[in-house]
Amino acid sequence: MPPPFINAPHPLLPSIDRVYKAEEINAFGKDRGPAFYETCHLYAQSLWQIGFPAKCILLLNRALSAPLPGSEPVLQRLPLPYQAMAWLLLNRPEGQFIGNPRRHWQHLATRMVEPDKDLRTWRAWACWYLATEILPESEFPSDLEQIREEGVVEPTRAQIIEHLTRLSPADDVEQWHRALAWTHQQLGREPAQRLAVRIRRIGESELPVVKRLGHEIWRKCYPGIISEAQIEYMLSIWYQPTTMAREMEVRGTWFALIEAEALGPVGYVSFERYPENVAFINKLYLQPELHGRGVGSAALTWVEERAREMGCRSVQLRVNKHNAGAIRAYQRAGFVFVEDVCSDIGSGFVMDDYRMEKKI
Structure with a gap:
């Protein structure tokens, strides 16, 4: 009787006939x-092949738990x-x-145990990063509750490379780079490159540009986070x-x-100084197609520099609890959660936010 296979063979895994x-697997014990x-x-x-892709991922995780040196012949036949x-x-x-592979690898990376805890943690983050490149966040979200409660900071590509380079006994970085390049090719996507920007304080005459950008960006970014009625009201x-x-x-x-x-205005920022020596960011938005290119980070750095000049000791902001991308960016920039804030803004709408802070 032939095996009860449903799916055609995975082309990057070895052929089987049973x-x-x-x-x-259990027979190996701790080996x-x-x-x-x-x-x-x-x-x-x-x-x-029998139709369990989630369990297939679990077994490949177990393969990545093997700290094999790069000299092992099996790695030539079966790369990481x-x-x-x-x-x-x-x-x-x-x-x-x-x-939800994205959430799965987040949990795996943050709850890893020995043996080889550090290596396995950063291999899990490397797989997580692949998931962020492939899976739409609206369908496969991060675990924001864990991020909030445990202060989990999702790593950058550079951090993953740094740790895998330090920890890997094999060729993790090379294989991961190949996987990323292949993924981008399959998706028809160019790798994001950092973009040179300047941030320029403006006067009243240029506020119509902020209005135009605000209407464009909010209508692209906020559907699915707040209602369209609330978008238009705000x-x-x-x-x-x-x-x-x-x-x-x-x-x-x-x-x-x-x-x-060559692009002109792509975003805007506004902030004010509070009496408590706090610079509070009221608005920081940029066109979504430029996310991940260092633009938001440059704007935050600019605000921090102005805040220091004003004698401020910290920078604060509020971010919608469901705006996972913004929360990720602020955490990577050094902001931490301070409190939950829910404000009535009229007409039956509320702002349900986290207040975040960075000491400077």
């Missing part, structure tokens, strides 16, 4: 040598399975449970040039445009 069983590594790949292929993971995410089958009360000019006059609010070479 169904593998859990007992074949994480070459035979264990190869059997994980064989069992992963088996699980994929970063690209095999990416293939699974790109070819996730309709109707077969895959879970734009109507906060983005009138006369309202913003009044903030400048009465509260001493600074407004600045974020400008990119």
Whole structure:
């Protein structure tokens, strides 16, 4: 009788002619040598072909728990399975449970135990990063509750490279880079490059540019986070040039445009000085297609520099609890959670936010 295979073979895993069983992995006990590594790949292929992609991922995680040196011959035949993971995410089958790989690797990386805890942690973050490149965050969100309660900071690409370079006994960085390059090719996407920008304080005459950008950016970024009715309401009360000019006059609010070479204004920032020696950022937005290119980080650095000049000791802001991308960016910039804040803004709408702070 032929094996009960549902899916065609995974092209980056070894060929099999039978169904593998859990007992074949369990028999290795604590042994994480070459035979264990190869059997994980064989069992992963088996699980994929019988229609269990989520379990296939778990077996490839177990393969990555093997701290094999790069001299092991099995690694020539079966490279570290970063690209095999990416293939699974790109070819996730309709109707077969895959879970939420992004959240899965977040949990795995932050709850890792010995042996080889550090290496396995950063291999999990490397897989997490692949998931962030492939899976839409709206369908496969991070665990924001854990991020808030435990102060988890999702790492950057550079941090993953740094730690894998330090910890890897094999060729993790090379294999991970290959997987990323292949993923971008499959998605028809160019790797994000940092963009040179300048941040320029503006006067009242240029506030209509802030209004235009605000309407464009909010309508791109906020659907799914707050209702369209609330988007339009908040734009109507906060983005009138006369309202913003009044903030400048009465509260001493600074407004600045974020400008990119050959693109012109791509975002804006506003902040004011509170009596408690706090610089409070009221607005920081940029066109979503420029996220991940260092633009927001440059704007935050600019505000911090101005805040120091004013004698401030910290920078604070509020961010919507469901705005995962912004929370990630602020944490990477050094902001920490201070408190939950829910404010009634009228017409039946509320702002349900985290207040975050960075000491300077």
